[in-house]
Amino acid sequence: MNRDTIAAISTGMSASGIGIVRISGEQAFEVIDRIFHGKEKLSGAKSHTIHYGFIMDGEDTADEVLVSVMRSPRTFTGENTVEINCHGGMFVVKKVLEIVLENGARLAEPGEFTKRAFLNGRMDLSQAEAVMDVIHSQNSYALKSSVGQLRGNVKRKIGGIREKILYHTAFIESALDDPEHISIDGYGEELEQVLDELTAKLEKLIRSYDSGRIIKEGIQTVILGKPNVGKSSLLNILSGRERAIVTDIAGTTRDILEEQVQIQGLNLNVIDTAGIRDTHDMIEKMGVEKAKEYADQADLIIYVADASRELDENDMRIGELIYGKKCIILLNKSDLITVVSKTDLKNCLKEIFSKVGGRLPEEESAEGLVERIPLIDISVKMEQGIREFGLVLQEMFLEGDISSNEEIHITNLRQKEALAAAYDALQRVRQSIRDQMPEDFYSIDLMDAYEALGSITGETIGEDLVNEIFSKFCMGK
Ligand SMILES: Nc1nc2c(c(=O)[nH]1)N(C=O)[C@@H](CNc1ccc(C(=O)N[C@@H](CCC(=O)O)C(=O)O)cc1)CN2
Numbered sequence: 001m002n003r004d005t006i007a008a009i010s011t012g013m014s015a016s017g018i019g020i021v022r023i024s025g026e027q028a029f030e031v032i033d034r035i036f037h038g039k040e041k042l043s044g045a046k047s048h049t050i051h052y053g054f055i056m057d058g059e060d061t062a063d064e065v066l067v068s069v070m071r072s073p074r075t076f077t078g079e080n081t082v083e084i085n086c087h088g089g090m091f092v093v094k095k096v097l098e099i100v101l102e103n104g105a106r107l108a109e110p111g112e113f114t115k116r117a118f119l120n121g122r123m124d125l126s127q128a129e130a131v132m133d134v135i136h137s138q139n140s141y142a143l144k145s146s147v148g149q150l151r152g153n154v155k156r157k158i159g160g161i162r163e164k165i166l167y168h169t170a171f172i173e174s175a176l177d178d179p180e181h182i183s184i185d186g187y188g189e190e191l192e193q194v195l196d197e198l199t200a201k202l203e204k205l206i207r208s209y210d211s212g213r214i215i216k217e218g219i220q221t222v223i224l225g226k227p228n229v230g231k232s233s234l235l236n237i238l239s240g241r242e243r244a245i246v247t248d249i250a251g252t253t254r255d256i257l258e259e260q261v262q263i264q265g266l267n268l269n270v271i272d273t274a275g276i277r278d279t280h281d282m283i284e285k286m287g288v289e290k291a292k293e294y295a296d297q298a299d300l301i302i303y304v305a306d307a308s309r310e311l312d313e314n315d316m317r318i319g320e321l322i323y324g325k326k327c328i329i330l331l332n333k334s335d336l337i338t339v340v341s342k343t344d345l346k347n348c349l350k351e352i353f354s355k356v357g358g359r360l361p362e363e364e365s366a367e368g369l370v371e372r373i374p375l376i377d378i379s380v381k382m383e384q385g386i387r388e389f390g391l392v393l394q395e396m397f398l399e400g401d402i403s404s405n406e407e408i409h410i411t412n413l414r415q416k417e418a419l420a421a422a423y424d425a426l427q428r429v430r431q432s433i434r435d436q437m438p439e440d441f442y443s444i445d446l447m448d449a450y451e452a453l454g455s456i457t458g459e460t461i462g463e464d465l466v467n468e469i470f471s472k473f474c475m476g477k
Pocket residue numbers: 048070073074075076083131
């Protein structure tokens with residue numbers, strides 16, 4: 001572990017009210033005392049106190065500041081920490097950093113403060129990674145799940161599972177060492193029950209990755225619907241602004257438009273197929289293949305149908321595209337005289353689905369599939385049904401109680417892969433029990449699972465991987 005005293009700008013790289021230069025390391029107080037003029041020397045100050053004074057650049061005053069003093073080991077990094085709160089202009093903050101660097105600190109690498117927090121045992125790796133997730137959170141669910149992880153919910157969960165694995169490995173080992181006193185008869189059955197419990201927990205965590213990812217990155221959404229059903233109007237109302245509609249200029253190809261919207265705290269990255277609007281037959285023009293591509297990549301399809309006009313060939317094609325996909329159907333223009341009811345639309349889809357068939361397990365009837373697609377009457381014009389749409393979205397994508405901090409959502413691919421490796425190892429133990437293999441086979445795979453899970457908390461990974469993980473952090477973190 002490197003013992004340098006490090007420093008960096010920990011606030012954003014634009015002019016703002018305050019800018020913070022953070023210093024961490026054994027010599028932090030000596031460094032600040034060389035450049036700070038205030039009522040007292042800070043090396044004598046109490047921990048977690050703040051002091052008014054000036055940062056001096058030789059004879060010149062560089063800035064008027066407030067300096068926080070925090071003493072090892074009860075700090076973020078675990079080391080002596082000083083934070084200089086400067087005026088927030090980029091020039092002045094950089095100037096203060098420069099002075100700090102000239103007086104005994106070196107520039108911190110990206111993520112080095114948090115890396116030290118990890119290496120000094122202030123947090124495990126899952127918590128350290130959560131620091132970054134908190135910074136990059138774009139909505140309240142992402143924030144909640146990363147703050148939960150920051151406060152140790154993943155650490156505790158993984159810790160609990162590892163403890164159990166270790167206990168059983170130790171038991172097997174001691175029974176093998178001392179067969180006269182410790183009986184292992186019938187132990188396989190007991191172990192299988194433990195495996196059931198543990199693999200169920202791992203499975204749940206692995207599954208949480210998908211909702212975790214969606215929470216973090218936004219739901220990839222495609223709006224499909226024939227011309228004039230109200231797709232653009234819907235997007236406008238969801239985004240709360242008039243989306244610029246590009247005027248036709250002959251020869252310009254228009255791209256599919258992508259819009260970020262927030263609904264009930266969820267982020268949707270909406271691809272608007274209305275970008276292609278100069279044709280009577282939208283699906284034709286767009287190319288069924290292209291539409292299929294979007295539909296396949298999407299986490300969600302919003303199919304907008306028009307209740308005031310008969311269903312037609314285009315609706316049939318969309319029906320084929322939504323087969324087997326996560327979809328919400330909005331039956332729009334409920335304010336007009338309607339000629340298409342929910343039942344009409346469902347019957348039409350049932351017919352299409354039973355023709356398409358074959359791509360899903362046989363026991364999934366077309367009927368059942370259609371019934372499970374949420375179908376909502378809306379009027380974009382009257383702004384009716386939009387709230388219900390939001391609630392359906394929440395229900396679809398936020399299984400479990402995300403509002404509680406204890407509901408764990410893994411959002412990190414490395415963590416997911418470690419969980420999957422642990423899961424596989426436990427399945428191998430199960431197989432060994434069934435095949436009545438000798439007990440030392442169990443403990444080998446149990447230890448594999450133990451190791452894999454340790455990479456989530458950071459106990460079993462090497463320096464290179466640690467360095468790689470923290471190098472992706474931002475400067476000053
Ligand atoms: N100014 C500032 N704000 C910040 C941070 C920081 O480092 N500096 N943080 C950095 O990301 C986050 C807060 N994280 C922190 C974590 C622990 C401690 C700390 O001093 N912990 C002591 C508490 C002692 C006490 O209870 O009084 C401890 O855990 O022992 C400080 C900040 C967000 N805001």
